[in-house]
Amino acid sequence: MARPTLRDVAKRANVSIRTVSNVVNGYAPVSDELRARVQVVLDEVGYRPNLIARNLKQGRTGMIGLVVPELDVPYFAELVREVITAARAYGYVVMVDQTDGDAERERELLARDSRATMFDGLLLSPLAISAEELRGRGNRVPIVLLGEHIFNGSFHHVAIDNVAAARTATGHLLEQGRRRVAAIGDQPYATGETAQLRTSGYRQAHARMGLDVDERLIVPTPRFHRRLGLEAMERLLALPDPPDAVFCYNDLLALGAMRALNRAGRRIPDDVAVVGIDDIEEGEYSTPSLTTVAPDKAEIARLAVGVLIESINGSAPTPSEIVVPHRLIVRESAAL
Amino acid sequence: MARPTLRDVAKRANVSIRTVSNVVNGYAPVSDELRARVQVVLDEVGYRPNLIARNLKQGRTGMIGLVVPELDVPYFAELVREVITAARAYGYVVMVDQTDGDAERERELLARDSRATMFDGLLLSPLAISAEELRGRGNRVPIVLLGEHIFNGSFHHVAIDNVAAARTATGHLLEQGRRRVAAIGDQPYATGETAQLRTSGYRQAHARMGLDVDERLIVPTPRFHRRLGLEAMERLLALPDPPDAVFCYNDLLALGAMRALNRAGRRIPDDVAVVGIDDIEEGEYSTPSLTTVAPDKAEIARLAVGVLIESINGSAPTPSEIVVPHRLIVRESAAL
DNA sequence: CATGATGTCTGCATCGTTGCAGAGCATTCA
């Protein structure tokens, strides 16, 4: 038989639909006796409310969507966990979707009849889509952007200070006396804004110590994956004067670079020191363990969810640019 | 202004609601001229269909839910990617939820008024909840179980042959002449069915070669995380006669164990060989790289989604027990 | 010219639920 509805239960219990609804929702004006009688029928037929109908009536779903490029990138996986925790505190459920860093899929999400309308709000970690496109869509669903892009003040945005983070990482290496510090992960094109900010930080760290940057030591990578880090490191090792340290724009790149170094028989950190960004758990267990700049993921999640829910409730002020703290975690790969 | 509805557009364009709906959905019986006129209004007001309403009317959402214990466990993250890909082929969207391996949250998902009713079907990778509980719920939503549990034929179930996989892994070590092969990850209690199957395989591999198992070499762990693998390995190293090889019940345990070995100055694989299960990408980049048993994740996803969608369409046969192939991938940690 | 077929377009009912206004009844108070 089809799933029982309120009507079915009402008929069976000889009461009005409305009363059954009241019992289901525990509303006050139902006598204990009748409540019990209805409850029996509810259990008998195994009634379960149709959330779609309830949502339609109430105009909200209690769900927020979290859209990330890739779930199998540990940073995002760890962030998701924090977001789910943060949202639960507000009684919201989080549904995660993955775009594969495909601009088409990101666009799809914001398009006319997208599933996104199923959510009361959207946390978006855009990779490929640009600010213009995002603004173009007349999307009524509140959106908060996470991390990876800086937009010009059209949306709420939560991220670490990428320039400072990169400066810290690079500075740590320079202060050790390393003088040929490479950088892996630049993305000198439209959608690589985060990477570009990190490159700025890398340059600033050099400038502050009055050092020049050897442009050949800056290796761009289209994405932030282990394999690309490995390949970039191999290219650096092939230079006539290879680096004595590497700042990688995220931990995955760093882990790939370390793999290349280990395989090439270079000692870490003696021959080459390595620093990453993200503080993913994997870096605690690698050999050597990975020095990294840790964004406060829990704080990112809390603030992002907070602002989003304010937006949903209509109490959100003008778009805010929220900066979350980060800190350097020194482990073996760049120990003193 | 509130979000425009079909009614708003209809009024503005001086046509019936029904006609606007036809234009939106591209249905046939609308003249080109009228279609164009309505389209203009649609664009003007920025109409976007309310999916909740559409779903209610149609009785389906086009969404399937994927529930995993932990998204930041790489195996699950990688599986999620495959599931999303597989589901897209059927025109379904996947929403991911995470239970934290908390029985309470798993139960919540199947409970009376759970969000689960928002999905046309559910892929569930249960960790804490038992078969009995699952069956108890009169859940009308089709469910397919993934991997981690063997239930007695009440549900569709997709997994590798855990006994065979463990036998393969252990056998690989024994065939190398290793004679003190430890096992990390047993879970000798109710919800540890997968672990218990792997222990069976471990024992079978020994039995087939006429070897006895040293029970002290079987180290249980409540979960499959890096830290627990590390701690288990440390305990094994403290034995008077430590192992010369370890079979870990998943790759994370193995990576933790390798970290302990590296830290203790043991050479891998010379002093101690290591094998895991799952084939997560991290194992390709660890030092040394990790030998592992690789389940065919893409196939798991394809089959699971396939059966689920058959169930949704009502064409699913009796609950099926689907076994997916696996293969040994030999890398440095247990090379010959 | 009557008939039927075709092509457009409309209105009503409906999906399953909740908001709202009010009915019916008993109790209380002046």
Add this chain to the structure above:
DNA sequence: TGAATGCTCTGCAACGATGCAGACATCATG
């Protein structure tokens, strides 16, 4: 006694969309 109050309970309308049956106009056919 009559009105006022409070407690239960009910029925109608509505959320925003689509299925269905049918209205109307147009056209071709015998």
